Amino acid sequence: MPFDLDLSIEILRRSPATLRALLDGLGEPLVRATEGPETFSPFDVVGHLIDGEETDWIPRARIILARGPNVRFEPYDRFRHRARNSGRSLESLLAEFARLRATNLDLLCSWKLTVRELDLPGEHPSLGPVTLRQLLAAWVVHDLGHLAQIARVMAKQYGDEIGPWVAFLPVLTDHPVPRS
Amino acid sequence: MPFDLDLSIEILRRSPATLRALLDGLGEPLVRATEGPETFSPFDVVGHLIDGEETDWIPRARIILARGPNVRFEPYDRFRHRARNSGRSLESLLAEFARLRATNLDLLCSWKLTVRELDLPGEHPSLGPVTLRQLLAAWVVHDLGHLAQIARVMAKQYGDEIGPWVAFLPVLTDHPVPRS
Numbered sequence: 001m002p003f004d005l006d007l008s009i010e011i012l013r014r015s016p017a018t019l020r021a022l023l024d025g026l027g028e029p030l031v032r033a034t035e036g037p038e039t040f041s042p043f044d045v046v047g048h049l050i051d052g053e054e055t056d057w058i059p060r061a062r063i064i065l066a067r068g069p070n071v072r073f074e075p076y077d078r079f080r081h082r083a084r085n086s087g088r089s090l091e092s093l094l095a096e097f098a099r100l101r102a103t104n105l106d107l108l109c110s111w112k113l114t115v116r117e118l119d120l121p122g123e124h125p126s127l128g129p130v131t132l133r134q135l136l137a138a139w140v141v142h143d144l145g146h147l148a149q150i151a152r153v154m155a156k157q158y159g160d161e162i163g164p165w166v167a168f169l170p171v172l173t174d175h176p177v178p179r180s
Numbered sequence: 181m182p183f184d185l186d187l188s189i190e191i192l193r194r195s196p197a198t199l200r201a202l203l204d205g206l207g208e209p210l211v212r213a214t215e216g217p218e219t220f221s222p223f224d225v226v227g228h229l230i231d232g233e234e235t236d237w238i239p240r241a242r243i244i245l246a247r248g249p250n251v252r253f254e255p256y257d258r259f260r261h262r263a264r265n266s267g268r269s270l271e272s273l274l275a276e277f278a279r280l281r282a283t284n285l286d287l288l289c290s291w292k293l294t295v296r297e298l299d300l301p302g303e304h305p306s307l308g309p310v311t312l313r314q315l316l317a318a319w320v321v322h323d324l325g326h327l328a329q330i331a332r333v334m335a336k337q338y339g340d341e342i343g344p345w346v347a348f349l350p351v352l353t354d355h356p357v358p359r360s
Contacts, residue, residue, distance in 0.1 A: 127344035
C-alpha cells in the first residue's frame with residue numbers, strides 16, 4: 001500500500017483510544033507483566049510511545065522540514081521512560097499519551113505537507129539517509145507493532161494455562177526471543 | 181500467571197471496544213488487506229471472532245458442563261465466516277461481535293463457575309483431553325492473538341514505505357509465514 005498521509009494520520013489518531021480500551025483499569029499484575037527480563041510490559045510500551053511523541057517522530061520531522069545543513073537526528077533513547085515514569089499510574093500515562101498524540105497530529109495536519117516535502121531528506125543516526133515520508137510511515141508501523149506487542153505480552157501470561165491449545169495459538173510461540 | 185476467571189472475563193469484555201477503536205470507519209483497502217494468499221484481513225478476523233462466539237467457546241463450555249457421556253467438541257470451521265459475511269460491512273460485524281460477546285459473557289458470569297467445575301473435562305476433536313479452565317484461558321489468548329494479528333496485518337501494508345527502518349520494526353519481519 002503506498003504511503004497516504006491522511007490514512008496515516010487516521011491510524012495514528014486511533015492509538016490512544018485503542019490502548020485505553022485494551023488497558024485502562026486493568027490490574028497491575030497484567031499491566032506490569034513482561035515476556036522476560038529486559039522486555040517491555042504494557043506499562044513500559046505506553047511510556048515508550050510517550051517518549052516517541054516527545055523525542056522521536058515530530059522532533060525529527062522538524063529537523064527535516066528546517067532544511068538546515070545538518071539533518072541528522074538525535075539518537076533515540078529506548079529506555080528514557082523507565083526513570084521518567086517511575087511511580088506513575090498507567091491511567092496517567094494513557095492520558096498523557098492521548099494529549100501528546102493529539103497535539104502532535106494537529107501540528108502535523110497544520111503543516112499541509114506536499115508530496116515534495118515528503119521526499120525531503122533526513123539522516124538517522126544509525127540507519128543513514130531517510131525521507132520524511134519514511135519517517136511518518138515508520139511512526140504508523142511503530143504504533144501498530146507495539147499494539148501487537150502488548151497483545152502478545154498479555155497473551156503470554158496464560159501460556160501455562162491453555163494446555164494443548166498451544167498448538168493453535170501461535171501468538172505464544174512465534175517470538176521465543178522478542179525483538180520489540 | 182494462574183488462570184483467573186474474573187480477569188479473563190475483564191479481558192474478553194474489552195475486545196469489542198478495542199477492535200472498534202482500532203478499525204471502525206477505516207477505509208476498505210486497509211480493512212480488507214492481508215498478509216498474502218489464504219491469510220486473514222482485519223475484516224476476516226472479526227468474522228472469525230464472531231464464529232468463535234457462535235460455534236466455539238461457549239458451545240464447548242456447555243458440552244463440558246452438561247457432563248454427558250460424550251464430551252467431544254464439534255470440529256471448528258475456521259472459514260465459516262467467509263460465506264457467512266459476504267457482502268457485509270465491517271461496522272455491522274463489529275456491532276454483531278459486540279452483541280454476541282456481551283451475551284456470552286453475561287451467560288458465563290451467570291454460571292458462577294467453581295474451581296471444581298473449571299477442572300471438568302472435555303475432548304477437543306484433534307487436541308484430545310482438555311479442561312474447562314484451559315478452554316476459557318484459550319479463549320482469552322485467542323482474542324489477544326488475533327488482536328496482535330490485526331495490528332501486524334495493518335503494519336505490513338507499509339512494509340515498502342519505511343525504508344531502512346525495517347531493521348527496527350520487527351512486526352514486519354517476525355512472521356514471514358503467518359500462522360494465525
